[in-house]
Amino acid sequence: MSRPDNAAFYRRMLRIRRFEETVLDLFPRGLFYGTTHTYIGQEANAVGVLAWLREGDIVVSNHRCHGHFLAYGGSMRSLAAELMGRSTGVCGGRGGSQHIQWRDFYANGILGGTVPMAAGMASTEKLKEGDKMVFSFMGDGTLGEGVVYETLNIAALGAFPILFIVENNRYAQSTPTRLNLAGEIPDRFKAFGIPVESIDSTDVVEIHEAIEPMLKYVREKNGPAAFVVHTYRFAPHSKGDDSRDPEEIARYRTKDPLPIQAERLEEANQREIQESVEMEVADAFEQAESDPAAEPASLTSPLGKSQ
Numbered sequence: 001m002s003r004p005d006n007a008a009f010y011r012r013m014l015r016i017r018r019f020e021e022t023v024l025d026l027f028p029r030g031l032f033y034g035t036t037h038t039y040i041g042q043e044a045n046a047v048g049v050l051a052w053l054r055e056g057d058i059v060v061s062n063h064r065c066h067g068h069f070l071a072y073g074g075s076m077r078s079l080a081a082e083l084m085g086r087s088t089g090v091c092g093g094r095g096g097s098q099h100i101q102w103r104d105f106y107a108n109g110i111l112g113g114t115v116p117m118a119a120g121m122a123s124t125e126k127l128k129e130g131d132k133m134v135f136s137f138m139g140d141g142t143l144g145e146g147v148v149y150e151t152l153n154i155a156a157l158g159a160f161p162i163l164f165i166v167e168n169n170r171y172a173q174s175t176p177t178r179l180n181l182a183g184e185i186p187d188r189f190k191a192f193g194i195p196v197e198s199i200d201s202t203d204v205v206e207i208h209e210a211i212e213p214m215l216k217y218v219r220e221k222n223g224p225a226a227f228v229v230h231t232y233r234f235a236p237h238s239k240g241d242d243s244r245d246p247e248e249i250a251r252y253r254t255k256d257p258l259p260i261q262a263e264r265l266e267e268a269n270q271r272e273i274q275e276s277v278e279m280e281v282a283d284a285f286e287q288a289e290s291d292p293a294a295e296p297a298s299l300t301s302p303l304g305k306s307q
């Protein structure tokens, strides 16, 4: 499988970055329902990993799902509309920022709850004896949920086709990993005999290449594997809640994945991509804002249909 070219990697990350920056800019206007968690700074993970997706593969994301959804191929306008509770949203405006489902993409805001869900889907794929696999994203803080370890156990025993991706952005909300995570992250997978690869990088090309051996292991039906990316989020956990040292944030910002990738492109090419992404973002939010609100009846019906 050939990898996306440098321009495609840059465009995919920029779409996420500009979508998320716009969400943060617009939030104070009261346009969105519920809270939101942006992916700013972590774009290289979703884009590098999900460039390996094949038709029918399943992606299970978490509360920080916009980047995963856009990298999966989701529509920016439907995502904007979902955040605004519009009927044109990904889930008809009923899910909001954290609860997105489209095709084989699922996101849920219950930390850890997504991991057994993902493994359940992987067990089904195994029973079907097909070639599909599951990508299960989780944060470092999610490793504090006990159900994750029950899941690793059963996934390893059953040799389920699932790749666990841990995005260690070094914080769970406001708690640094050094205060809530004993030992080393890879050891938690090794304890169940699950092979694991780690990388400390914000370079989309490096991340894309580093995950390949683990992906191959899962695709060749050997069972689950894991991939740990040491990363950083540049924006607050949610919106205004940031107690991190500004000097630390500034230090990590020097490793911004966007300029790293932009440097691989001619300036004219960068500008062309930037202009087209600006247009896409502006259109997405403008159209979403003028879309009709979700039908009240659809909010109370499990099927989302008016009774």
Ligand SMILES: Cc1ncc(C[n+]2csc(CCOP(=O)(O)OP(=O)(O)O)c2C)c(N)n1
Binding pocket: 037, 063, 064, 109, 110, 111, 112, 138, 139, 140, 141, 142, 143, 169, 171, 172, 173, 237
């Ligand atoms: C079961 C559960 N407990 C608490 C929360 C509230 N909460 C949302 S995000 C978060 C921190 C998650 O940290 P991590 O897994 O590292 O992901 P990150 O936010 O850093 O991407 C918490 C505690 C939740 N959503 N679900």
Ligand SMILES: [Mg+2]
Binding pocket: 139, 140, 141, 167, 168, 169, 170, 171, 172, 173
């Ligand atoms: Mg975290």
